[in-house]
Amino acid sequence: MNNHDEKQASKWGRMQAKMKRLAKKRWMLPALYLGLSAVVLTTFLWMTSTTDLTDEQRDSEFDIENIGGHQEQGSPEELADENTGNTGNTEDPQAEEEEAVPVVAQDEVFELPVMDENEVAVVGTFHDYEASVEEQETALVRYNNYFYQNKGIDLAKEDGEAFDVTASMSGTIVKAEEDALFGQVVHVEHDEDILSIYQSLNELKVEVGQTVKQGDVLGEAGRNLYNQDAGIHTHFEIRKDGVPVNPIDFVDQGISALPNVSAEEADEQLEPESLPDPEEDTEDSENDEDPADKEDPKEDPEKDPELDS
Incomplete structure (x- = not known):
């Protein structure tokens, strides 16, 4: 070593x-x-x-869309639409407004538009073509020496006092104004083309665009020029596609119970705050007049040639 x-x-x-x-x-x-x-x-x-x-x-290396510090995100189809100005939103703005109408609860049913049903009585009935002649006669409203078919029902208290009028079902106020003939009126939209209408009101509590719940006070019962014989009352209608139905038949029933309406029926209906031309009814009645009731000039003694001689 x-x-x-x-x-x-x-x-x-x-x-x-x-x-x-x-x-x-x-x-x-x-x-x-x-x-x-x-x-x-x-x-x-x-x-x-x-x-x-x-x-x-x-x-970062594989993000080819990251140009100039701006990172594009989304699928190729979405990026292509964005580059061409197509955001993919093809919904109609009008459809969005219609969808904005509050949806009625599935278990909600129509109610009479009053706080207590026992405090009011039906003083005007709905004119139904399938009803008896006597029932149809009682469902006529006399105005300006003409008779008009009642498109809803009229409610009043036995003592003639005013009472609160409430929303029959939840919805959105689409009309709330004074009408020279029907008094203050309110229209509540519950679903597409389904309205409840309240006429002859006083002291409105709501305005257009307001959302109301079932039972909310709309105003007070009052008087109007159209149906003076009813005194202090409220007129109540339910319409689908503009066609009125008998409210009594659909109390305690939901929207789905309303009957289907044909396009012809909808086209024939007038607006709620309008009346048919009474001259048309007069012409119809004259056409239906019995010819035997017309005076025969030959039977007039004053015009008999034999008497003149």
């Missing part, structure tokens, strides 16, 4: 001796454990941060 090998062996022996002395120290093993733990933890954190950075860089 030469001198170099002897020196290496001597260093290795001294190192082993030092390690044996350090191993005998009580703090040696805990210090070694903590040191190794620190190294492992540092390595783990470094690797995690490097992975996240790599993912972000990878996303």
Whole structure:
């Protein structure tokens, strides 16, 4: 063994001796454990941060739509529509307005438009073509020496006092104004082309565009020029596609119970606050007059030639 090998062996022996002395120290093993733990933890954190950075860089490299710092998101079809100005919204604005009408609760049914049904009576009935002649006669309203068919029902108190008129069903106010003939009127839309109509009101409590719930007060019963014989009352109608139905038949029933309406029926109906031309009724009655009731000039004694002679 030469001198170099002897020196290496001597260093290795001294190192082993030092390690044996350090191993005998009580703090040696805990210090070694903590040191190794620190190294492992540092390595783990470094690797995690490097992975996240790599993912972000990878996303940036493959995002070909990211031009000038503006990142486009969405499917190719959506991006194409956006570039051509087509946002994909093809809904009609009018359809959106119609959808804005409050949806009536599934279990909500029509009610008489009063706080307490026991406090009022029906003083005017709905004119039904299938009813008896006597019932049809009682369902006529006399105005200006003409008789008109009642398109709804009239409610009044026996003592003739005013009472609160309420919404028969939840909906949106689409008309609330003064009418020279029918008094103050309110129309409530419950669904597409389904209205409840309230006439002969006083002191309106609502306005157009307002949402009302079933039972909300719309105004008070009052008088109008059209049906003066009813005194203080309210006129109540239910219409589908403009065609009136008998409200009594649909109290305690929902919207789905209303009958279907043909286009011909809808076209024949007038607006709620309008009356048919009385001259048309007069012409019809004249055409129906019995010819035997007309005066025969030959039977007139004053025009008999024999008497003149």
